[in-house]
Amino acid sequence: MHQSPRELTDLVAERTGVSVDPETCTMISAFNIRRRLTKQMVAGRRLLLGDAAHEVSPIGGQGMTLGWLDAVEVAPLLVQVLTDHNTAPLELLQPFQAFGRQQRSLAKTVARQAELNMALGRPMSPVAASIRDAALRTVLSTRMRHRFAQAFTMRQPLGGSEILVPG
Ligand SMILES: Cc1cc2nc3c(=O)[nH]c(=O)nc-3n(C[C@H](O)[C@H](O)[C@H](O)COP(=O)(O)OP(=O)(O)OC[C@H]3O[C@@H](n4cnc5c(N)ncnc54)[C@H](O)[C@@H]3O)c2cc1C
Numbered sequence: 001m002h003q004s005p006r007e008l009t010d011l012v013a014e015r016t017g018v019s020v021d022p023e024t025c026t027m028i029s030a031f032n033i034r035r036r037l038t039k040q041m042v043a044g045r046r047l048l049l050g051d052a053a054h055e056v057s058p059i060g061g062q063g064m065t066l067g068w069l070d071a072v073e074v075a076p077l078l079v080q081v082l083t084d085h086n087t088a089p090l091e092l093l094q095p096f097q098a099f100g101r102q103q104r105s106l107a108k109t110v111a112r113q114a115e116l117n118m119a120l121g122r123p124m125s126p127v128a129a130s131i132r133d134a135a136l137r138t139v140l141s142t143r144m145r146h147r148f149a150q151a152f153t154m155r156q157p158l159g160g161s162e163i164l165v166p167g
Pocket residue numbers: 031049050051052058060061062063064065066067
């Protein structure tokens with residue numbers, strides 16, 4: 001965790017060779033990488049959505065997208081129960097059960113892919129790094145490179161379907 005602008009600019013210089021003036025920094029913040037997944041998104045008349053339900057590493061830039069997808073999926077279900085004056089616990093209703101299963105599964109897929117992406121970029125020993133680089137070069141020289149690029153940019157995680165916000 002970097003406490004001061006000076007520590008941060010020193011790190012930038014060390015890793016990139018670029019010198020940044022710490023005096024130009026007006027704010028500094030840090031975050032921890034967390035992975036959490038609720039067991040239940042629907043309980044009684046309550047819903048957990050967004051990061052409250054599933055927190056994933058920010059490396060793939062998908063956390064907010066997952067939250068929006070929760071909202072898009074659940075909004076029509078809520079409209080329906082209100083229209084029907086249905087006062088049953090939501091977890092007993094099939095569409096809400098399916099919603100919970102689908103969104104938890106999506107969050108799991110995204111979290112796994114984000115962790116894989118993080119592992120690929122993690123600092124490692126020179127030997128391990130050269131093995132990783134050789135493996136990556138091999139994959140990127142094959143037709144798998146398009147699939148790999150899609151996975152790395154989180155368009156379609158390996159072992160998961162395409163992440164698209166419904167239009
Ligand atoms: C460095 C970083 C980069 C990211 N980049 C991306 C990206 O590029 N793309 C992307 O899709 N996602 C990204 N994310 C993830 C994204 O920021 C989160 O997934 C998203 O903000 C979650 O939104 P949320 O509304 O569910 O939760 P939050 O944004 O955490 O909102 C919850 C709110 O509830 C408030 N709150 C908490 N407890 C209480 C309480 N008891 N009473 C009242 N209010 C309360 C909090 O103060 C907060 O304002 C990134 C995250 C980080 C850390």
